[in-house]
Amino acid sequence: MEMKVCGMRDPENIRSLISEVGPDWMGLIFYPKSPRYVSDEKAADLKEFPVKKVGVFVNESEAEILRKVEQFGLTAIQLHGKESVEFVKDLSEKTNAELWKVISVGSEIEWKSLEGYLPFVSKFLFDTATAAHGGSGKRFDWKVLETYPFDKSFLLSGGLDEESVEEVLALREQIPQLKGVDLNSKFEDAPGVKNIEKLKNFKSRLIHSGTNN
Numbered sequence: 001m002e003m004k005v006c007g008m009r010d011p012e013n014i015r016s017l018i019s020e021v022g023p024d025w026m027g028l029i030f031y032p033k034s035p036r037y038v039s040d041e042k043a044a045d046l047k048e049f050p051v052k053k054v055g056v057f058v059n060e061s062e063a064e065i066l067r068k069v070e071q072f073g074l075t076a077i078q079l080h081g082k083e084s085v086e087f088v089k090d091l092s093e094k095t096n097a098e099l100w101k102v103i104s105v106g107s108e109i110e111w112k113s114l115e116g117y118l119p120f121v122s123k124f125l126f127d128t129a130t131a132a133h134g135g136s137g138k139r140f141d142w143k144v145l146e147t148y149p150f151d152k153s154f155l156l157s158g159g160l161d162e163e164s165v166e167e168v169l170a171l172r173e174q175i176p177q178l179k180g181v182d183l184n185s186k187f188e189d190a191p192g193v194k195n196i197e198k199l200k201n202f203k204s205r206l207i208h209s210g211t212n213n
């Protein structure tokens with residue numbers, strides 16, 4: 001099971017994250033209204049950290065996304081707004097970075113509306129719908145995923161905490177396309193500063209369940 005830790009920006013905290021937790025992905029939020037926003041100046045300092053970086057964007061222009069991918073060595077682009085299929089298709093023709101489309105979940109999901117993204121994205125990420133776009137700390141009702149109709153893998157997001165491990169694994173028994181988790185505000189001491197002990201605990205629970213793959 002892949003682990004993405006989102007909303008990182010403090011170099012000391014990132015150093016501990018990499019050496020003590022070792023996540024698969026680190027999310028950098030390039031949305032200025034987020035309390036976890038990473039400025040260009042900050043991002044430049046984070047470029048050399050040895051972890052795959054996912055840039056999180058909300059309705060950002062293509063040119064700005066592409067500039068940041070190059071400048072900050074992003075491996076993946078997480079599109080966390082209302083990006084259309086056309087936008088995602090265009091972007092896919094201009095970058096080798098992975099594209100992840102976020103689906104903000106309210107009460108239900110109209111699967112048909114996701115079909116157009118399938119050729120262009122490497123993953124979906126399901127997160128709780130919120131006016132702030134992300135980082136709500138709230139879960140959506142995972143029952144809506146039980147009818148997930150695609151082979152495409154996805155990450156589960158939205159309010160995950162230390163106690164979520166067993167439930168996530170149970171969900172993966174039902175839906176093997178669930179390939180990873182996205183951890184954020186429930187693991188924070190302050191916006192953008194993660195509690196390393198909580199993350200270690202989450203990871204070790206994953207490992208001890210024998211499913212850290």
Ligand SMILES: O=C(O)c1ccccc1NCC(=O)[C@H](O)[C@H](O)COP(=O)(O)O
Pocket residue numbers: 006007027029031034035036056058080127132133134135136137138157158159160182183184185186
């Ligand atoms: O976290 C934010 O501040 C944020 C703001 C606007 C867009 C996206 C944002 N976060 C992106 C993520 O991928 C979060 O990990 C995801 O929303 C889940 O957050 P949480 O519910 O706090 O676990």
